[in-house]
Amino acid sequence: MSTFSSIYLGELRVKSTHDKSGVEIITDAPVDNHGKGESFSPTDLLCTSLASCMITLMGISANGHSIDLSGLRTKTYKFMESNPRRVGKIRVEVEFLPNQLTDHQKEILKHAALTCPVYLSLHPEIEKDIVFNW
DSSP states (O other): OOOEEEEEETTTTEEEEEEOOOOOEEEEGGGGSSSSSSSHHHHHHHHHHHHHHHHHHHHHHHHHOOOOOOOOOOEEEEEEEEETTEEEEEHHHHHHHHSSOHHHHHHHHHHHHHHHHHHHHSOOSSEEEEEOOO
């Protein structure tokens, strides 16, 4: 079990601390929801968590199969809906550079990404558009 602490700083900002490491993050409400948009919003972190979880699981699988993931990067897009306000779609584009992967290695990495805990924990109504650019 992991624990985290959060404190409201005012002006729609929250500081959250990872209790074990002491690492802190600041969230800010987005401009389109009364905030300043000067940091990640909570929904930005939701989408970023998906991408970083996918990369982490691909890294674990890559280590176990001697696959070089040098140059791997993602670009993540968040699509909001209203009534109720919520994340409706997350698009993650995964870029593998350079492309020297076999079809078998690609399947290993794709399976790892699409079975990461964040992907599996997201509500089924959130569309997950994952694009692998090999």
